[in-house]
Amino acid sequence: MGFITNIRHFFEKHGFEVSSRLADKLGMRASSVRLFFIYISFVTIGLWFGVYLTLAFWLKLKDMFYTKRSSVFDL
Template identity: 45%
Template sequence: MYRLKHFIEWQAFGVCSAVGDKLGIATSRIRLWFIYISFLTMGSPVIIYMVMAFWLNIKKYILSARRNPLKYL
């Protein structure tokens, strides 16, 4: 149970970390605001979060394919 909680809080998709790094804001503050906004808007930011997570995964996939083009053959 602890491992699942740790994964969700600190490593789930890395969206908050990526936004925090890009804007120069602490990741914990971004997570906190995401939770507040999710409660106020009845969970609609979750859709935005999932789109951003998808975009980050695609971006990582494309960058890794550029580094080693033979990896996925």
Template identity: 40%
Template sequence: MFQSVITFFEKQSFGVSTYLANTLNMSTTKVRLFFIYSSFLAVGFPILFYLLAAVVLDIRSYVKKVRLKVWDI
């Protein structure tokens, strides 16, 4: 079961750490390590932030796609 969860997240990665790393001009590895370490210290709060950011980024990409389709008409 654990392997199926890992496979799901590898296939369906949200791109949050990549987006934050590019925005902040940092390494993606450092951003991922920040989320991992801060999750242990803050009892899971950064995981909620990560999931919220994933939803927001997904909505942003959907809105961009719809906006492009509207202007193509």
């Protein structure tokens, strides 16, 4: 249990340090930088989910208009 806690504290310390350094370089608050990364991650996930739904809709639409017959006897 102590090993996992130490790993978690290490990543929390150094992970927050990245956004703090970036905020110092840009002259912003660190919380604004963190919120920006959170919002960007939601946008990118939502974008690809939208692409997935669009492709699924197109495939379903294609299947409605074009049906492949497996044999001559299906006429």
